[in-house]
Amino acid sequence: MSIQQYQTTKQGGPFALVTAPVPNPGAKEVTIRPRAVALNGIDWKNIKFGATIRSWPAVLGIDAAGTVESVGEGVTAFKPGDEVLSYARGIQGSGAFQDIFTVSENVVAKKPAALSFEEAASLPACFLAAGAAITVGLKVALPGLSEGGNPGGNPPQSILVLGGSSAVGAAAIQLLRMALPSAVIVATSSKAHHAHLQSLGATACLERAAQQDSAALKAAAPGGAGFDAVLDAVGAGAEAPDVYDAFRADGPKLYSLVLTRPDAKLPDGLQATLVGSQDMLNVEPNAMAYLAKLVGEGKYKLPVKIEVVGKGFQAVEKGLERFPFGVSGTKLVVTL
Numbered sequence: 192m193s194i195q196q197y198q199t200t201k202q203g204g205p206f207a208l209v210t211a212p213v214p215n216p217g218a219k220e221v222t223i224r225p226r227a228v229a230l231n232g233i234d235w236k237n238i239k240f241g242a243t244i245r246s247w248p249a250v251l252g253i254d255a256a257g258t259v260e261s262v263g264e265g266v267t268a269f270k271p272g273d274e275v276l277s278y279a280r281g282i283q284g285s286g287a288f289q290d291i292f293t294v295s296e297n298v299v300a301k302k303p304a305a306l307s308f309e310e311a312a313s314l315p316a317c318f319l320a321a322g323a324a325i326t327v328g329l330k331v332a333l334p335g336l337s338e339g340g341n342p343g344g345n346p347p348q349s350i351l352v353l354g355g356s357s358a359v360g361a362a363a364i365q366l367l368r369m370a371l372p373s374a375v376i377v378a379t380s381s382k383a384h385h386a387h388l389q390s391l392g393a394t395a396c397l398e399r400a401a402q403q404d405s406a407a408l409k410a411a412a413p414g415g416a417g418f419d420a421v422l423d424a425v426g427a428g429a430e431a432p433d434v435y436d437a438f439r440a441d442g443p444k445l446y447s448l449v450l451t452r453p454d455a456k457l458p459d460g461l462q463a464t465l466v467g468s469q470d471m472l473n474v475e476p477n478a479m480a481y482l483a484k485l486v487g488e489g490k491y492k493l494p495v496k497i498e499v500v501g502k503g504f505q506a507v508e509k510g511l512e513r514f515p516f517g518v519s520g521t522k523l524v525v526t527l
């Protein structure tokens with residue numbers, strides 16, 4: 192018995208469809224047959240720069256939805272045939288772009304019935320990164336999640352979300368609104384996405400150009416005094432250092448930066464934290480089940496619309512080629 196893996200043969204490509212043995216799950220692991228995968232910036236950055244891949248060939252892909260193929264010893268939450276969504280190991284080179292992939296059970300959740308496989312595949316990585324940016328970076332607890340956050344602290348009451356129309360940014364806006372119902376949440380994005388971001392919970396939106404103008408950013412905060420916190424979903428500060436001056440002078444100056452590049456630097460003089468999806472799983476092992484619950488209860492929407500770029504592994508390459516040109520307010524998805 193064998194499977195097909197869509198391998199990236201080396202940095203820069205090309206891809207090759209390679210036959211491999213059917214994987215067997217270890218203890219507390221699950222194997223999944225993906226029916227849809229989402230494409231992420233990290234997949235493209237790995238092909239282009241080898242960002243996180245230490246040896247080639249590699250199987251990329253960090254977001255998927257499909258059916259459970261088999262379960263390892265000690266797995267009780269899933270059984271073969273269950274429809275699930277999963278965060279996959281593409282960052283380590285053993286990801287979702289293959290007929291069957293293996294993951295730990297804690298990165299898997301049952302697929303909410305109302306979602307298609309394509310919609311479900313768009314959810315995990317951006318939710319986990321946004322969750323980490325909020326609970327670890329801003330020290331804000333998410334309602335119903337016991338471990339993340341800092342219940343003893345004073346949560347920020349004004350937050351600037353940079354890159355609001357990215358999947359991570361739009362995920363963060365809805366989670367922040369859930370956690371801090373009365374906070375002022377201002378997001379930057381291109382104008383086309385402002386209405387959507389406000390529907391997710393943003394109080395107001397600014398054009399992306401405002402990131403180059405600290406006075407314009409500060410003016411959008413309550414009383415024009417600057418923000419308590421900045422959640423940088425896209426690494427905007429690297430090219431627009433004015434964002435580091437968007438803070439309230441006597442506030443906590445929390446700056447939560449999602450890791451978008453290997454040379455990411457944290458600015459001085461702020462309470463700055465660098466976060467990634469894995470941090471959310473580290474502080475809250477039930478994060479994926481929490482995501483599925485929120486979606487099932489209608490409390491969490493697809494952060495950005497999906498665009499199905501094609502069917503079959505070859506469509507992965509076609510979709511990834513679009514990343515250098517910018518993908519705006521959309522998650523690219525491939526049906527398998």
Ligand SMILES: NC(=O)c1ccc[n+]([C@@H]2O[C@H](COP(=O)([O-])OP(=O)(O)OC[C@H]3O[C@@H](n4cnc5c(N)ncnc54)[C@H](OP(=O)(O)O)[C@@H]3O)[C@@H](O)[C@H]2O)c1
Nearest residue numbers: 232233320354356357358359380381450451467468519520
């Ligand atoms: N470390 C981790 O674990 C982890 C996990 C997930 C994602 N990430 C990283 O986080 C970033 C966001 O991921 P994603 O999937 O959410 O990306 P995405 O949806 O593909 O991001 C595209 C969006 O980002 C916006 N954008 C891009 N650069 C911007 C800038 N300088 N300022 C403001 N907006 C900007 C664009 O906005 P407009 O078109 O509206 O201008 C566009 O809508 C990526 O770099 C990704 O690699 C890291």
